[in-house]
Amino acid sequence: MKIGIIGFAGSGKTTLFNALTGQDAPVGIGKNKINLGTIKVPDARLDRLAEIDQPQKTTYIELAFADVPGGRGTRSLDPQTLGRIREMDALVQVIRGFDNGGEPPEPSAECLSFEEELMLADMQVIEKRIERLRKDRSDPTQLGILERCADLLNQDQPLRELALSAEEKLSIAGFALLTLKPLLLVLSLPEDNSAPVVPEPLSRHATDRGLAVMPLCGPIEAEIAALGPDDQQAFLADLGLEEPAAARFIKAAFSLLNLITFFTHGEDECRAWSLRRGSTAVDAAGTIHSDLARGFIRVEVVRFEDFSRLGTEAKCRDSGVLRIEGKNYVIEDGDICHIRFNV
Ligand SMILES: Nc1nc2c(ncn2[C@@H]2O[C@H](COP(=O)(O)OP(=O)(O)OP(=O)(O)O)[C@@H](O)[C@H]2O)c(=O)[nH]1
Ligand SMILES: [Mg+2]
Structure with missing residues (x-):
């Protein structure tokens, strides 16, 4: 399962990536390098199976993350970045909610303008294809689906909102449309002790779109992720948090992607697998x-x-x-x- 961490430059993507993977990738705007990392999904049931079977190997579900750097300015999604985002199974969009000494944070506007870019990118792919299909009439079914997609995008709605059957989805899967991908919003918060609140305009937008927002303070979470398990518990308790960001994130990702876990086991290997519900x-x-x-x-x-x-x-x-x-x-x-x- 490949999850892309996306968003505008300086929104806190690499910091979140570090908090999730425990890595120490360099943060700061303009580090124009993609960071890759995986996490094992902790699973008490798998641990119990391994306790019973004593296998040679225990294999946890893995989530793979790609921290895709955001370019500068508003039109930040260059073709290379878009190409990387297209490869992902699901997207996490990081939105800046903290002061960085420059423009004040405007989470809701930032969220909308990033969404617009993704919709624009989808529109370009769709229009090109529609034009071809109208000319060569090779696939009227696909043409019909893409015209519905184009209508929706013209109304400023992401393609996620379109009710497509499994068959219809399959017919356009090859275009790797960005606003069809499951999306989780992460709001990166100031480093003060205020309660993690999602401001009203952003939460309204998210509700309208049927999206979940996970508020967190990236640098603090990255610090927690770098600690050993004992220190981690003490630190979390101090902050009034129950679990580190990675654990909260895994739950959100499973629910977003509608995943369940099944197991296989034996003397060689006990293993957890993820599967769509x-x-x-x-x-x-x-x-x-x-x-x-x-x-x-x-x-x-x-x-x-x-x-x-x-x-x-x-x-x-x-x-x-x-x-x-x-x-x-x-x-x-x-x-x-x-x-x-x-x-
Ligand atoms: N207060 C606060 N600061 C953050 C948070 N996330 C990131 N920062 C700070 O913002 C700056 C940029 O963070 P990065 O994680 O490098 O941002 P990025 O989105 O990866 O930026 P690009 O790679 O240029 O696209 C760093 O100084 C971070 O410490 C957050 O949740 N809260
Ligand atoms: Mg970065």
């Missing part, structure tokens, strides 16, 4: 390996709670909590899956 057993198999999806026969499913209580697969089988499901079974959060396949 509503996905089937074959989708889960495909997440693990394309061979498993291709040769899928059935899946044996045990709920994490049952396995944790009973301790072995044999006991789960004997007590009737191990189920055999077919390819259309909808995977639930916390399912432990053993996929039977034949290729």
Whole structure:
């Protein structure tokens, strides 16, 4: 899962990147370099599985972050930056809410003007394609979808607002449209002790768009991330925070992307996998390996709670909590899956 940290220059992207990954990438405007990092998603259920199985390897879900530098000025999204953003599965837009000695922060205006840039970029891609399709008439269905997209953008609405079926989404997936990507807003706050409040205009805009806003103070969170676990707890308690930014962020990202966790386990490896809510057993198999999806026969499913209580697969089988499901079974959060396949 690739998450792009985007926003205008100096909004606090690299600082957030450091807070999430625990890295020490240089902050300051104009460090025109992309920073890449991953975090493992802590998972108490996976820890419990590993405690029971004592596998050689325990593999957590990983989130990959790319801190994409913002250019200067208002038209900051050059083709190279846009190209990088297009590769991402989800976007986090950082909005400056702190004073930097220059222009006072205007979170809501900043949010809108960045959104405009993304919409403009989408419009350029769409218009070009529409023009071609009108000429060569090769794909009337796609043309229809893109015309609906263009109408919406002309009304200053991001494409996320458009009700597209899964099939329609697939038909235009190749364009990697930016305002179709799931988006989380992060408001970077002053380093004083004031409560983390999202100002009214920004929260109204976010509500209108159905977006969540996560307020945080980047430099403080980056400092916390750099501490060891014990010091971290003391520091957080001092600040009245329950969890570091990374943990809050992971929850927000899972809910934004509508993800659930399922598990596979054995003597070799205990592993957590992320999956879109509503996905089937074959989708889960495909997440693990394309061979498993291709040769899928059935899946044996045990709920994490049952396995944790009973301790072995044999006991789960004997007590009737191990189920055999077919390819259309909808995977639930916390399912432990053993996929039977034949290729
Ligand atoms: N008070 C406060 N200062 C911040 C916050 N986030 C970043 N800063 C400060 O703002 C300055 C710029 O932060 P960066 O994280 O480098 O900004 P950026 O968005 O990566 O900038 P570019 O890479 O040029 O696009 C640094 O001096 C940070 O310490 C925040 O949440 N609160
Ligand atoms: Mg930066």
